[in-house]
Amino acid sequence: DIQMTQSPSSLSVSVGDRVTITCRAGQIISNYLAWYQQKPGKAPKLLIYDSSRLQSGAPSRFSGSGSGTDFTLIISSLQPEDFATYYCQQSYSVPPTFGQGTKVEIK
Amino acid sequence: QVQLQESGPGLVKPSQTLSLTCTVSGGSMSSGTSYWSWIRQHPGGGLEWIGHIYYSGSTYYNPSLKSRLAMSIDTSKNEFSLRLSSVTAADTALYFCARGGTVPADYFDYWGQGTLVTVSS
Numbered sequence: 001d002i003q004m005t006q007s008p009s010s011l012s013v014s015v016g017d018r019v020t021i022t023c024r025a026g027q028i029i030s031n032y033l034a035w036y037q038q039k040p041g042k043a044p045k046l047l048i049y050d051s052s053r054l055q056s057g058a059p060s061r062f063s064g065s066g067s068g069t070d071f072t073l074i075i076s077s078l079q080p081e082d083f084a085t086y087y088c089q090q091s092y093s094v095p096p097t098f099g100q101g102t103k104v105e106i107k
Numbered sequence: 108q109v110q111l112q113e114s115g116p117g118l119v120k121p122s123q124t125l126s127l128t129c130t131v132s133g134g135s136m137s138s139g140t141s142y143w144s145w146i147r148q149h150p151g152g153g154l155e156w157i158g159h160i161y162y163s164g165s166t167y168y169n170p171s172l173k174s175r176l177a178m179s180i181d182t183s184k185n186e187f188s189l190r191l192s193s194v195t196a197a198d199t200a201l202y203f204c205a206r207g208g209t210v211p212a213d214y215f216d217y218w219g220q221g222t223l224v225t226v227s228s
Contacts, residue, residue, distance in 0.1 A: 001170075034214035043203055043218035044154065055216065087154055094212045095169045098154040 002026050002090050006099035012107040019075040021102045023088035028068050032092035035064055035073045038101075039084045048073065049091070078104070109133040111204050111219035119198075119226050125191040129204030129219055130184075137162050137182035142207035144215060145178070145189045147200040155200075159207060160187050167211060194226045 003026035013019055023033065031051035036044035046055045048064035051071060061076040075082055083106055088099040115127035129143070136143065145157040158168035160178040168176045172191065180187040191198060201223050205215040 032212070036215075041221075043205075043221055044215075045218075046214060046216050049214045049216075089154075089214060091208075091212050091214045094167050095158075096156050096207075096212050096214075098156070100153045 001095055002029065002093060002097050004088055004090055004097050004099040006086075006088055006102050008102060009100065010103040010105060012105045013078055014107045015078055015080055017078045019078050019082075019104060021073045021086055021088075021104075023066075023071045023073070023099050025069045025071070025090055025092075029090045029092035031067045032090055033064070033066065033071045034089045034091055035062075036087045036089065037082075037084045038087065044087060047086075075104075109206060109217045111206065111217055113202060113204050113219045113222040115222060115224070117223055117225060119194055119224060120228050121195055121226055122193055125189070125194050125198060125224055125226070127189045127202055127204075127222065127224070128186050129188070130186045131206075132185065135182070136180065136185050136187070139163075140209055142209075142211060142213065143180065143187045144205045144207050146203045146205055146215070146218075148203070148221075149197075149200045152200075157189065157191075157202075159211070196226050198224070199226045200224060 033051045035048040038044040047058045052064045085101045085103045142159040144159040175192045177190040201221045203221045204219045206217040207213040
């Protein structure tokens, strides 16, 4: 299985801040990387796929980049509705695996 | 708009079999354009992919659960199911069904709301 490691595990930020979350794969996965947002008690919501493609309906303040083993999710200006946990997921090989999550909290 | 809905018992006794069904609406499962997955989340934990099934019935299970796992699909009813045998407290989790893409490893664009399954006597 491909191990996915996110950092940081949590961060405290303010509305309007720029937020950067990183994800590292245990082996090269090309650009087969997705990002999800999850709020408590809800299903994850797909934000980004293929490393940098914005899912239909996801706000444009979310962007993704990276290839190979290192990937980044950026929220350009954090909005109140963005406080949530974010997960990366590799879609390079089965079984698909997720990072451990990054919780974005209010400072 | 594709929608998924999980259903099944919320409480299962240890050593028994956990059975869940996911009903899909807004699209036909027999079109062959998607793999259909089960994913779970332990309380306060991360996401664990359980396995998937294709419209043809072909499956791939997470090796960590393979010996206890069975999935099935009924395209006429637009639903797929999960059976996990010999459950323990470690199987207590929020179980999601989700739609994958056209290849075995893909991202998940539609999810059910999740159903909490507690394993307890």
